[in-house]
Amino acid sequence: MRIDFAQLDARLKQRVEPVYLLYGDEPLQLVEAADAIRRSCRRHGYEERQIFSVLPGFDWKELAAETDALPLFASRRLLDIRVPEGKVGHEGARVLSRYAEAPASDTVLLLILENAPAAVAKARWFQQLERRGIAVQTRALHGREFLAWLERRARSVGLHLEQDALQLLAMRTEGNLLAAAQEIDKLHVLYGAAVIDARRLARAVADSARFDVFDLTEAILLGQVQRCDRVLAGLAAEGVAPAVVIWAITRELRLLLTLLDDRRRGIPLSESCRRLRLWERRRRQLERALQRLKPADLHRAVRLAAQIDARIKGQQEGEVWPGLRDLCLGLASGTDLVDWYEKVG
Structure with missing residues (x-):
């Protein structure tokens, strides 16, 4: 069955389907649809999740062997398959077609076809899988x-x-x-x-501000300590709400942790950035930050950001802008993060 993105939540409240196909050219909808399906699977007891990224050189026999195997400890499982280029090739088509003929029990197959042409829905393997579950096409809205x-x-x-x-x-x-x-x-x-x-x-969302929070996060990622200090001072002088500043910083921290998690699973940075729709300039900025900051540094920074957020909301005593300055300069310099965190934490 084929449905629109807007219909997915209602369908997920009814039951979990054995197959979900996500395809189209709207990246936010693809990400949010996949996240909604994963949450639904967790609620219904699909605790085991196996991730496959179909990059150049991917061996479809690995997926075929996994679909034939029983879940660990007889648990329910989610097979999370990501195809960044939207093309599965002849071998992938054969494996997926075979799976559609006899889906594995206690298993949900989630196939995410990024950048896939609309013609993919006409492929035999696609239609076979669609008959076993739900296909969601994402598209631009106007x-x-x-x-x-x-x-x-x-x-x-x-x-x-x-x-x-x-x-x-x-x-x-x-x-x-x-x-x-x-x-x-x-x-x-x-x-x-x-x-x-x-x-x-x-x-x-004024365009006329001399500085904006994205100037700040760029300086942090690139390790430009003096520029970071100057931009933060400018934001404070212009009366930018500190809540917006901490929101922007936390957003970058979560993104960096996501990239680190991908790297741990063997996914190249270029592939992660392509999946997350991060352009070349952003990729270079993030790469610079990942070369400078360790996972422990990022986790400490997340905890400090939570403390600053509590100060902003009046839930914890302490000055906000000095805390923000310590956080920003610590991340930009990549040095003394332990001492800096213990000092202000």
């Missing part, structure tokens, strides 16, 4: 569809966007769901559950 998506997304975090704000956000993000989602997250950090008019929105 016009009224995009406006409706923005409204639902904002409502999901407790925001109400007035019509003028909705139109302004649509104009600024131009159908880019990932950019729009980030702006909505930023609005939620700034205002919480609130009504947002065009003035508030313009203030939050």
Whole structure:
């Protein structure tokens, strides 16, 4: 059965299907659909998860052998297969077709076809798998569809966007769901559950600020200590909310930890960046940071960021901007992170 992305949540509340096919050209929907399926599987007791990344040289016999094997300790399992180029080739088609003929018991197969052409849905193996479960096609949204998506997304975090704000956000993000989602997250950090008019929105996403939080995170990733200090001081002087600053830093920390986890599983950085839709400039920045920072440093930084967030919310005593400065300069320099964390923690 083929459904739209918007229908997936309702289907997942009904039951878990033995096969899920995700394909299309909208990266945020692909990521969120896959995450929703994984959460549903965990809720239904599919505790074992095996990940396969179909990179050049991938041996489909490994997947075939795994589908023939019984789950460990008779547990339910999720076979999470990621195909960055959206093409499975002749051998992949043969293995997947064979699987569709006799799916493994107590197993969910999740196949994520990134950048796949629409014609993939006409392939014999695809149609065989689709008959065993659900295919979700993601696609770009335009016009009224995009406006409706923005409204639902904002409502999901407790925001109400007035019509003028909705139109302004649509104009600024131009159908880019990932950019729009980030702006909505930023609005939620700034205002919480609130009504947002065009003035508030313009203030939050203003293009005219001398510095923005992305200048800061770029300086942190590149290890530019003096620039980092200068940009942070500029943000404080311009009255940028510290909640937005800590949100941006935490976002980068989580991304770096995701890349480290991928590296531990043997996934190259280039492949991780392609999957996460990170362009070459971002890849170089992240690579510089990963060369400088150890996993332990990043975990300490996450804990400190949580402390600063508690200070911002009034849940913990302590100064906010000095804490932010220690966090930013510690990450940018990559030195004395242990002493710095123990000093302020």
